[in-house]
Amino acid sequence: MIKVENLYKQFGDNEVLKGISTNINSGEVVSIIGPSGSGKSTFLRCINLLEVPTKGTISIDGQSITDKNTNILKVRQQIGMVFQHFNLFPHLNVLDNLTYAPIKVKGESRQVAEDKARKLLAKVGLTEKEKAFPSNLSGGQKQRVAIARALAMEPNLMLFDEPTSALDPEMVKEVLNVMKDLAKSGMTMAIVTHEMGFAREVADRVLFLDGGVLLEDASPAEFFSNPKTARAKDFLEKVL
Amino acid sequence: MNLDFNQIVPYIPFILEGIWVTLQFVIISIIFGFILGTLLALCKISKIKALNWFGDAYTSIFRGTPLILQLMIIYFAIPQLTGYDISPFLSAILAFGLNSSAYVSEIIRAGIQAVDKGQTEAAQALGVPYRLMMKDIILPQALKNILPALMNEFITLTKESAIVSTIGYLDLMRRAQVVGADIYRNFEPLIFVGVIYWLLVMVLTIIGKVVERRLKYSD
Numbered sequence: 001m002i003k004v005e006n007l008y009k010q011f012g013d014n015e016v017l018k019g020i021s022t023n024i025n026s027g028e029v030v031s032i033i034g035p036s037g038s039g040k041s042t043f044l045r046c047i048n049l050l051e052v053p054t055k056g057t058i059s060i061d062g063q064s065i066t067d068k069n070t071n072i073l074k075v076r077q078q079i080g081m082v083f084q085h086f087n088l089f090p091h092l093n094v095l096d097n098l099t100y101a102p103i104k105v106k107g108e109s110r111q112v113a114e115d116k117a118r119k120l121l122a123k124v125g126l127t128e129k130e131k132a133f134p135s136n137l138s139g140g141q142k143q144r145v146a147i148a149r150a151l152a153m154e155p156n157l158m159l160f161d162e163p164t165s166a167l168d169p170e171m172v173k174e175v176l177n178v179m180k181d182l183a184k185s186g187m188t189m190a191i192v193t194h195e196m197g198f199a200r201e202v203a204d205r206v207l208f209l210d211g212g213v214l215l216e217d218a219s220p221a222e223f224f225s226n227p228k229t230a231r232a233k234d235f236l237e238k239v240l
Numbered sequence: 241m242n243l244d245f246n247q248i249v250p251y252i253p254f255i256l257e258g259i260w261v262t263l264q265f266v267i268i269s270i271i272f273g274f275i276l277g278t279l280l281a282l283c284k285i286s287k288i289k290a291l292n293w294f295g296d297a298y299t300s301i302f303r304g305t306p307l308i309l310q311l312m313i314i315y316f317a318i319p320q321l322t323g324y325d326i327s328p329f330l331s332a333i334l335a336f337g338l339n340s341s342a343y344v345s346e347i348i349r350a351g352i353q354a355v356d357k358g359q360t361e362a363a364q365a366l367g368v369p370y371r372l373m374m375k376d377i378i379l380p381q382a383l384k385n386i387l388p389a390l391m392n393e394f395i396t397l398t399k400e401s402a403i404v405s406t407i408g409y410l411d412l413m414r415r416a417q418v419v420g421a422d423i424y425r426n427f428e429p430l431i432f433v434g435v436i437y438w439l440l441v442m443v444l445t446i447i448g449k450v451v452e453r454r455l456k457y458s459d
Binding site: 048050073074075076077079080081083085086087088089090091100101104105149150153 | 356358359361362364365366367368369372376377380381384
């Protein structure tokens with residue numbers, strides 16, 4: 001589904017990604033792990049062009065999105081993204097957070113969008129919060145709303161950028177559970193995470209990045225029990 | 241002490257009419273300045289260099305020269321240049337609107353830049369086009385933060401509006417001068433319009449507080 005070829009990204013003199021090539025297949029859940037500064041978030045953000053790659057190509061379903069003529073807005077509508085700091089719209093209530101883009105961007109009627117939003121809120125267990133404003137929600141609730149907001153656009157692919165890193169420990173689970181359900185439903189997911197347990201349990205594949213290079217691409221069982229590179233061994237010893 | 245407020249009583253209706261005359265062009269100037277200021281702010285944060293330059297140059301000129309000079313140029317110099325006999329009313333709106341937009345644009349630019357970058361990213365990730373993102377996501381949040389600064393600008397404009405008396409526009413200030421000349425007493429009419437200006441500013445202040453409280457409710 002997604003084909004990344006020889007991806008480079010440079011910020012000024014700082015080369016963050018140094019030639020990454022990989023595929024993500026439809027329905028696959030891929031965890032991207034690595035030490036901080038390894039370029040994993042940048043890699044994720046390149047997939048929906050929040051960062052424009054310096055070099056290399058990314059194509060989705062055979063269509064290049066790194067091409068100059070691509071309609072970036074159309075590409076992004078098919079890719080949901082969940083951020084570390086939620087980034088809910090603080091001046092809109094929960095329901096409006098979910099319906100804003102479907103109504104304004106996709107042109108859905110308010111009725112249709114709200115019905116869908118309520119179903120999604122039920123799915124993430126926040127039905128009673130539809131009139132609440134983000135500032136009145138806990139971190140875990142905010143992140144669940146953020147997931148529902150991304151799903152409201154009916155994306156083919158979901159990107160998660162350290163979705164639990166800003167949460168209090170007791171709220172991590174409620175968010176991971178929502179993500180597990182999503183994975184079971186067959187959604188294609190790319191997840192930058194420090195939750196090794198989650199990666200091991202839910203992911204189909206683990207990508208290990210260090211210094212902007214993709215060092216390992218393996219099944220979780222293989223990666224966690226028998227990492228090939230010394231760097232990955234070292235990393236796992238520190239975090240497990 | 242030689243004070244006699246009774247003397248201005250016959251002139252009170254004449255002075256009070258000035259409230260509407262003043263308000264008329266102040267309100268239009270505020271709206272004009274706000275819209276133009278928003279557009280200028282968007283120029284300043286644009287990725288297009290020419291627009292940045294235009295926004296900065298505009299602000300530099302209108303903030304860097306006296307308002308009364310701008311007013312005089314518009315009222316006295318434009319007719320000389322174009323032959324178009326511009327009315328005091330139109331001159332006043334142009335001078336105050338153009339001048340205010342320079343200040344408003346700086347306030348709004350700062351407000352936009354203070355909105356968390358994650359908001360832009362979230363909107364982009366949802367495929368929201370730039371114009372909608374600004375209108376529905378970024379500007380509403382920016383406005384909330386800059387409301388006190390904006391109210392300050394509107395209050396300044398209301399008070400500075402007295403400058404239009406210099407081009408013969410019959411606003412509150414000019415009326416006080418006319419009455420003063422008529423009865424050979426200046427203290428009473430000046431104090432009288434002074435109180436009216438103060439009341440106008442109080443009303444603006446209260447409106448600002450109410451709006452601020454309303455916006456606060458939503459978070």
